[in-house]
Amino acid sequence: MKRCIMHLDMDAFFASVEQLDHPEWKGKPVIVGGSGDRGVVCAASYEARKFGVHSAMPIVQARKLCPNGIYADISRGRYVEISRKVMSVLYSYSPVIEQASIDEAFIDATGAGHLFGSPLEMAQGMKQKIFDTVGLTCSIGIAPVKFLAKIASDYNKPNGLFAIYEEDVSTFLQELPVRKIPGVGKKFVEKLDELGVSTCGHVLEYSLEFWERRFGKSGIALWERANGIDERAVEPSIEAKSESAETTLHKDTLDKVLLKKWLMRHADRVGQNQRKHGLKGRTITLKVKYSDFQSLTRSKTLPDPTNTTDVIYQVAADLLDAIDLVKPVRLIGLGLSNYNNTGLEQLNMLDHMQHRCTGVVRATKKQQQIDEALDAVRNKFGNKVICRGSLFGFTDE
Numbered sequence: 454m455k456r457c458i459m460h461l462d463m464d465a466f467f468a469s470v471e472q473l474d475h476p477e478w479k480g481k482p483v484i485v486g487g488s489g490d491r492g493v494v495c496a497a498s499y500e501a502r503k504f505g506v507h508s509a510m511p512i513v514q515a516r517k518l519c520p521n522g523i524y525a526d527i528s529r530g531r532y533v534e535i536s537r538k539v540m541s542v543l544y545s546y547s548p549v550i551e552q553a554s555i556d557e558a559f560i561d562a563t564g565a566g567h568l569f570g571s572p573l574e575m576a577q578g579m580k581q582k583i584f585d586t587v588g589l590t591c592s593i594g595i596a597p598v599k600f601l602a603k604i605a606s607d608y609n610k611p612n613g614l615f616a617i618y619e620e621d622v623s624t625f626l627q628e629l630p631v632r633k634i635p636g637v638g639k640k641f642v643e644k645l646d647e648l649g650v651s652t653c654g655h656v657l658e659y660s661l662e663f664w665e666r667r668f669g670k671s672g673i674a675l676w677e678r679a680n681g682i683d684e685r686a687v688e689p690s691i692e693a694k695s696e697s698a699e700t701t702l703h704k705d706t707l708d709k710v711l712l713k714k715w716l717m718r719h720a721d722r723v724g725q726n727q728r729k730h731g732l733k734g735r736t737i738t739l740k741v742k743y744s745d746f747q748s749l750t751r752s753k754t755l756p757d758p759t760n761t762t763d764v765i766y767q768v769a770a771d772l773l774d775a776i777d778l779v780k781p782v783r784l785i786g787l788g789l790s791n792y793n794n795t796g797l798e799q800l801n802m803l804d805h806m807q808h809r810c811t812g813v814v815r816a817t818k819k820q821q822q823i824d825e826a827l828d829a830v831r832n833k834f835g836n837k838v839i840c841r842g843s844l845f846g847f848t849d850e
């Protein structure tokens with residue numbers, strides 16, 4: 454299958470968060486930096502960039518260029534909080550997310566097409582959902598390989614969306630300056646300049662052997678990129694290897710029957726996403742937040758990895774049953790983690806022996822067939838057309 458990779462980059466992230474938290478700073482040059490006048494610029498709003506201010510510039514220099522700018526301290530905790538929210542939006546689209554920095558991520562959207570429409574529609578949806586969730590804009594690039602997705606996200610910034618399709622890759626690369634290739638630094642650019650090489654088109658005028666002889670590994674990489682080759686996969690980061698779904702209820706409740714309906718809905722969504730990507734997890738985590746915001750989690754690890762809705766649900770429901778609800782619940786969620794990345798069944802004999810006699814929940818053939826049938830219908834007609842019998846008539850209200 455052809456790969457579809459997206460790169461998401463928040464627009465002027467730190468500066469935009471400051472403008473969000475201080476609405477009176479909107480439309481004004483905001484410069485975020487630490488350590489008073491001895492520090493460097495961490496982020497500059499687009500208004501500040503017009504004055505020539507950019508990140509990594511000494512604050513002193515920025516003050517000369519933009520004396521009337523607003524100079525804000527770094528609100529690290531706030532950036533992390535918003536970053537987490539952004540990333541969790543991404544997980545509702547694909548479990549294969551590689552967070553590249555606090556405000557950047559690669560998304561493997563290969564195979565997610567049927568669920569969310571065309572890649573452009575999917576990216577459009579992501580941008581909207583991120584804006585609705587955190588109130589900030591981002592830019593997304595779409596391409597068959599990682600480095601082009603990253604270049605594409607920078608193409609129409611801010612609030613950009615740009616796709617480089619397989620059939621357009623060579624045309625796009627022909628005029629692309631080599632300095633735009635991630636990893637090609639200043640010094641390398643200078644050396645290439647001496648050879649009269651400034652675009653990817655120029656790179657291809659020399660053979661792979663030439664580049665290898667001249668620059669070794671970097672030369673090979675350059676030739677590959679100029680040909681649109683980038684074999685790197687989107688690698689989910691360790692802590693990112695989980696998928697979850699949670700809901701803050703309209704009304705706090707002690708009703709376990711109602712809470713279990715939510716668990717079924719969450720299990721269904723998480724399971725469906727995992728199946729779509731051929732992933733399975735072994736650990737199911739239940740999350741409950743009480744009306745006083747105190748929260749608790751309970752986990753259970755299964756001997757076999759699963760992505761079967763009923764199994765995920767049953768384990769979470771059992772975990773809920775084991776809890777004595779002391780206060781009304783305001784949020785209920787569940788997560789699946791502990792993946793085997795290949796998506797293949799991993800038979801762990803030791804675990805098998807330990808769990809054999811302890812009433813472990815395992816998927817039956819019938820449950821798997823129900824999942825397959827539901828997925829097939831939903832992939833074709835969308836998620837709303839069909840639901841499990843137990844969720845019939847159950848709405849968000």
Ligand SMILES: [Mg+2]
Pocket residue numbers: 462463464465466556
């Ligand atoms: Mg950014």
